[in-house]
Amino acid sequence: MARPDLKPKERIILALDFSELRIAKFWVESLKHKIKTFKVGPILFLDAGPIGIKEFRDMGADVFLDLKFHDIPSTVEHSARQVVRFGIKMFTIHALGGLEMMKAVSDAVSDESGKSNKRKPMVLAVTVLTSHDEASLKNIGIKTSTKDTVLSLASLADKAGVDGLVCSGMEVEMLRKEFGDRFTLVVPGIRPAGDKHDQKRVVTPAKAVASGADYLVIGRAITEADNPEAVVDEIVKSIS
Numbered sequence: 001m002a003r004p005d006l007k008p009k010e011r012i013i014l015a016l017d018f019s020e021l022r023i024a025k026f027w028v029e030s031l032k033h034k035i036k037t038f039k040v041g042p043i044l045f046l047d048a049g050p051i052g053i054k055e056f057r058d059m060g061a062d063v064f065l066d067l068k069f070h071d072i073p074s075t076v077e078h079s080a081r082q083v084v085r086f087g088i089k090m091f092t093i094h095a096l097g098g099l100e101m102m103k104a105v106s107d108a109v110s111d112e113s114g115k116s117n118k119r120k121p122m123v124l125a126v127t128v129l130t131s132h133d134e135a136s137l138k139n140i141g142i143k144t145s146t147k148d149t150v151l152s153l154a155s156l157a158d159k160a161g162v163d164g165l166v167c168s169g170m171e172v173e174m175l176r177k178e179f180g181d182r183f184t185l186v187v188p189g190i191r192p193a194g195d196k197h198d199q200k201r202v203v204t205p206a207k208a209v210a211s212g213a214d215y216l217v218i219g220r221a222i223t224e225a226d227n228p229e230a231v232v233d234e235i236v237k238s239i240s
Contacts, residue, residue, distance in 0.1 A: 015219030021048040062089040070094035077104040090122035095153035102160030125157040130189035169203030176212035188217040
């Protein structure tokens with residue numbers, strides 16, 4: 001089941017997929033009274049950088065840094081140590097980086113947070129991107145089914161000691177059945193019915209939470225709405 005200690009509004013993570021810091025700050029300022037955590041991905045990070053993250057933190061927001069680190073273990077380990085200094089809530093690595101890489105990150109984050117007296121961010125391993133389906137996985141040489149691939153990568157993440165997984169809402173129930181409450185589950189690809197955009201494995205907020213999702217990453221469904229606050233309120237109501 002999803003973490004019972006989280007209030008419905010605490011489950012929402014707003015994706016700040018903007019190319020300019022000033023636009024992202026507008027959305028944080030506008031919705032921080034309704035949403036606690038905001039996602040910074042590569043589009044925004046290339047403009048905002050660490051300075052932007054500090055500004056969001058100073059505004060009272062928690063930050064989910066979604067850069068999906070995937071490199072040799074030593075490179076990702078040193079990157080993770082840098083991330084700890086940002087004082088953020090959570091960040092992503094790619095489970096496809098393998099057991100050694102994920103273990104190096106998990107150990108480094110614990111060590112660095114202790115040395116620097118900074119909050120320990122959750123390490124989230126990305127399993128299979130929500131833009132993938134079985135056909136696209138086969139195109140890149142992965143012959144197993146999407147679900148089997150997710151389970152295999154989740155098992156490696158478990159051995160590596162990472163805190164959580166980023167997965168499609170379609171795999172949440174399966175992961176809860178296999179791993180129980182072992183992982184914090186963060187689910188992108190959350191869309192109102194009929195609003196899928198470029199993601200293929202999507203679910204509604206209510207379905208994701210009922211299946212066991214802890215956090216829901218939502219972007220355009222809110223930021224492109226005529227009344228964003230009303231959309232947030234409706235999502236909160238649907239998962240309460």
